[in-house]
Amino acid sequence: QAKADGRGVYRFYEPDMNKRLQRRRTLETELRAANLDEQFYLVFQPIIDLDANKVTTFEALLRWRHPVHGEVSPDEFIPIAEDTGAIVPLGEWVLRQVCLELKSLPESICIAANLSPMQFKRDDIVETVARVLVETDTPAHRLELEITETLLLEDNRKLHVDLKRLRKLGSRISLDDFGTGYSSLSYLQRFAFDKVKIDRLFIKDIAKSADQAAIVQTIVNLAFTLGMTTVVEGVETEEQLRIIRAMGCDEAQGHLFSKPIPSDAIVGYLAEHERKRTAA
Ligand code: C2E
Ligand code: MG
Ligand code: MG
Ligand code: MG
Numbered sequence: 001q002a003k004a005d006g007r008g009v010y011r012f013y014e015p016d017m018n019k020r021l022q023r024r025r026t027l028e029t030e031l032r033a034a035n036l037d038e039q040f041y042l043v044f045q046p047i048i049d050l051d052a053n054k055v056t057t058f059e060a061l062l063r064w065r066h067p068v069h070g071e072v073s074p075d076e077f078i079p080i081a082e083d084t085g086a087i088v089p090l091g092e093w094v095l096r097q098v099c100l101e102l103k104s105l106p107e108s109i110c111i112a113a114n115l116s117p118m119q120f121k122r123d124d125i126v127e128t129v130a131r132v133l134v135e136t137d138t139p140a141h142r143l144e145l146e147i148t149e150t151l152l153l154e155d156n157r158k159l160h161v162d163l164k165r166l167r168k169l170g171s172r173i174s175l176d177d178f179g180t181g182y183s184s185l186s187y188l189q190r191f192a193f194d195k196v197k198i199d200r201l202f203i204k205d206i207a208k209s210a211d212q213a214a215i216v217q218t219i220v221n222l223a224f225t226l227g228m229t230t231v232v233e234g235v236e237t238e239e240q241l242r243i244i245r246a247m248g249c250d251e252a253q254g255h256l257f258s259k260p261i262p263s264d265a266i267v268g269y270l271a272e273h274e275r276k277r278t279a280a
Contacts (some may be wrong), residue, residue, distance in 0.1 A: 027077060030066060031086045035092045040064055042101070043260035044111070047231060047253045050245050053277050055270060057110045059253065060098045061260045062090070062123060082118040091119045092117055095115065098143065099136035101263060106270070112144035112174060120147075126165045134170070140170030146197065147173065149181030163191055174231065178219065189226055196223045200234020200254070207239045209247075217247050224248065 034040070039178045044058035064072045081087040098113045105111075119125050133140055145166060169174055174195035175188070178203055188196065197220055206212045216232070223230045235254030244252060261269060 024080060027069070027072065027080050028084055031077065031081055031084065033273075034064075034066075036090065038064060040090070040093065042094065042097050043262055044101075044266055045253060045260040046258050046273070047112070047251050047252055048257055048273075050241075050249060053280075055109065055273055056251065057112050058105075059112045059146070059260075060094065060101070060114070060267065060270070062094055062114070068227040078116065082116055083119070087116045087118045088122060091116055091231075092132065092230075093133045095129060095143075097134060099132055099138040102138055102142050103136075105266065107142075109270070110142045110144050110172075112146050114146045114148075114176065117148065117150060120162055126162055126169070129166060129171070130169055141172070144172045144174060146196075148176045149178055149187075160191065163193075166195075167192055177233075179215070185222060188222065188228065193228055195229045195231055195234055195251075197231045198249075200232075203232055203234050203240055203244070203254075206243055207237075213243065214249075216244065216249075220247050220249055 041063050042060045044060055046055045047059060048054065062074055062078070064074075064077050066072055069091060078087070083092050094113055098111045102109075102111055115125075119128075122128075126161055129145070132138075133143065146272045147163075150217050172194040173192070174197050175191075175193045176197045177199045178196045180199045196219065198216060201276075202212050202216050202219075204212070206216060224246055229250045230248075231251040231253060232249050233253050233257045235241055235252045236245065240254075241252060241256060255261040257273075258269060
């Protein structure tokens with residue numbers, strides 16, 4: 001039924017909303033029924049150390065190819081997986097795939113996996129990570145864990161303890177999408193993070209916007225003071241790269257270096273990056 005809105009604008013929202021709800025319900029069901037190995041796969045995006053111009057890490061990004069609906073974006077299916085609890089088996093699947101992938105990469109390369117806040121709602125997140133590391137015989141220092149800032153809203157003791165225990169295992173912890181959530185700078189200090197990933201929102205117009213530049217510089221300085229490494233996300237142009245390098249950022253990730261690539265393209269990417277680096 002249409003809303004009685006004077007301008008009649010809202011009239012169009014209802015059928016749209018129905019369609020969206022329907023798609024959501026369909027995806028919910030499909031997600032529950034999906035054979036993970038058949039429908040899900042990871043792509044990998046390099047993260048570059050700006051001093052050495054070397055690849056240090058790849059971020060693993062989850063993809064869903066549904067036999068009927070085709071590619072579904074993580075921005076659409078991750079929230080559904082979080083709401084339905086499907087993120088728990090899916091998240092463990094990601095960890096395992098990442099550990100298996102590490103076996104075919106040079107020892108100096110790490111992979112970062114994204115952890116959902118929902119995975120921390122469970123009591124056994126630390127045990128799950130530890131178990132996957134043991135089962136796949138993976139040294140913990142080659143696995144990095146990225147946690148989005150929104151999680152910190154639930155500023156509780158359990159989270160604090162979980163993060164500490166994860167670090168104790170030997171994995172580095174990154175605070176993802178920094179600047180987009182609600183957490184204050186004091187969170188950076190309270191929680192023990194190794195890295196801060198500055199959201200691409202702050203990089204987009206950094207060449208034109210003095211405000212954006214000031215924000216990024218402030219985060220970089222603060223992270224440095226607290227002994228954390230900074231990673232800038234969404235670097236797309238040489239100009240952005242020049243600016244963040246001058247600011248003292250440690251690492252960068254973005255389309256300028258590479259879009260996320262399939263597993264079988266990683267070794268080739270590393271060789272090509274190394275060739276360019278030594279030729280430069
Ligand atoms: P994120 O963890 O912040 O990952 C970075 C996102 O930025 C990725 O989007 C990546 O493709 C995109 N990106 C990287 N460089 C650039 C650039 O230069 N320009 C632009 N425009 N975009 C760039 P993607 O792969 O679509 O993933 C979206 C989000 O979905 C991720 O954001 C993460 O929050 C979530 N996600 C992805 N995989 C997983 C997963 O395995 N588990 C969980 N819990 N979340 C995941
Ligand atoms: Mg991430
Ligand atoms: Mg991010
Ligand atoms: Mg993001």
